[in-house]
Amino acid sequence: MATRKSKALNIEYPSAETVQIIQQSLLSWYQNDHRDLPWRKNTDPYSIWVSEIMLQQTRVDTVIPYYERFMKQFPTIFDLAQATDEQVVKAWEGLGYYSRARNLHAAAKEVVGKYGGRVPDDLITISSLKGVGPYTAGAILSIAYNKKVPAVDGNVMRVFSRLFALTDDIASISTRKKMEKIAEHLIPDDAPGDFNQALMELGAMICTPTSPQCLFCPVQSVCNAYHQGIQEELPRKKKAKPPQEVPVVVAWITCDEYCVVEKRENHGLLRGMWSLPTWEEITEEDAVESLQNICAEKQLSIKDIRIVGKLEHIFSHRHWKITIVAIHLEKKQDQLLSRWKWINIDELEQIALPNVYRKALDLLF
Ligand code: SF4
Incomplete structure (x- = not known):
């Protein structure tokens, strides 16, 4: 795979030809094979936001019924902003990590109070909302507003580690920044939302943590880890302390x-x-x-x-x-x-x- 090197960031960018193969293969795979999930029925920023917050540290299967109940109870950001803390926490009961619900509620109130209920469409403003980190901001901006902003979560880090045979520790902040730069380089101008979702979907369905399904992978032809036979050894992650x-x-x-x-x-x-x-x-x-x-x-x-x-x-x-x-x-x-x-x-x-x-x-x- 031909590459272009950025010395300052110590990143080897894939060549234009590789980028094109990744974009085309991933998008066409995603368009044909993506899962039909309730939050993919529209590109409403509020519903994407709710789903992304629920999906943090929680499996898709677990999230679906919670998401559907939550959206029924608070169908718009105005409904959520008007709810009491107790109602929001009760709707979240069982999902755990309750600070996610509290932050979402506080941010919904801010969006209604300051921005008339319109979820901000620029990176700086949306990132200032409670509980909205770089991944959530990227997901909302790219999926709802079609902005070319990376959304790098654990799935995407795993895919990139393998696709480009990167041995960096994925728990470190500098690796995340490096991956975000690579994602920026890969995102096509005309389909940022679909491309980001395709990467996440690939990590969730094919390039899974154990036993990646390389034989069915749309980007196998350009995958460095696959060609070197090291896909099971990546990504590298320093062991976290046990609780x-x-x-x-x-x-x-x-x-x-x-x-x-x-x-x-x-x-x-x-x-x-x-x-x-x-x-x-x-x-x-x-x-x-x-x-x-x-x-x-x-x-x-x-x-x-x-x-x-x-x-x-x-x-x-x-x-x-x-x-x-x-x-x-x-x-x-x-x-x-x-x-x-x-x-x-x-x-x-x-x-x-x-x-x-x-x-x-x-x-x-
Ligand atoms: S070929 Fe295998 S290791 Fe490479 S991206 Fe696809 S699933 Fe992951």
């Missing part, structure tokens, strides 16, 4: 048909969300005694206390090893911690509870 293991106690505090829920702090993990009362750094051995002490401090009289189950939940940086303790109180006393409140057990369905607590409730019931 930190933390012992956690979750309490299921009840009295008659009522249970206690806790509003989490406005910072840190699952910030601002409803949960069951939770303490980090308490081990299973200390669980019962620690909770007895907490109840004694609050003058809550315990009728019964015992460990009823264990479960594990992994967030991006934390691995909770959870002991669930059931506490039955003598009376539905009101002197609770400030972030606690009594609700009827039937009402649990109506509040947005993170997955980890849904798992705990499944175990309890």
Whole structure:
């Protein structure tokens, strides 16, 4: 493959002939073979935005029903901007990474307040919105507004690593910048949106993390990794630290048909969300005694206390090893911690509870 080298950026750009082969092969493959996904039915910037935020760290199959429900509940950016935080988080319940929902909501309000509800079509303005990083900005601008802006996600990084046999660590920022420059060089003037989607689709369907389907790949003829037989060795990525293991106690505090829920702090993990009362750094051995002490401090009289189950939940940086303790109180006393409140057990369905607590409730019931 003939190349042109940019010394300053240490990038070897593919030749004009290779670029043309990649563009034509990918576009014609995408036009014939792309998946029929709900967010591909139109090029409305708001719906593309919602789908791209949901797709971060989440599989397409998981996202589809959430996306359809979300768009039914908030069909326009105005509907989303007018919704309460609680409604938005509830609609997101189960998808995890709730800061995505909060940022999207805040950004929708900004777009309605500042730009009359029109999603900005320039890179600087759109990138200033909460939760809109370079990939999301590129996806919206190229797909909705046909702008020649790269949208480089993990799929695209993998494809480029193999296509150009790049051994750079794909977890590093400089590699991402390098890939964005290569993408800029490849995007055709007349079909930026389709081309970006074709690259993502290739990474999702053919050039998959394990066992890439090279025999069916539209760009096999110009793929360096395939010709060198090293496609399974790429991309290179420095191993991330495993999530930190933390012992956690979750309490299921009840009295008659009522249970206690806790509003989490406005910072840190699952910030601002409803949960069951939770303490980090308490081990299973200390669980019962620690909770007895907490109840004694609050003058809550315990009728019964015992460990009823264990479960594990992994967030991006934390691995909770959870002991669930059931506490039955003598009376539905009101002197609770400030972030606690009594609700009827039937009402649990109506509040947005993170997955980890849904798992705990499944175990309890
Ligand atoms: S030929 Fe194989 S390794 Fe190369 S881009 Fe296609 S699927 Fe990926």
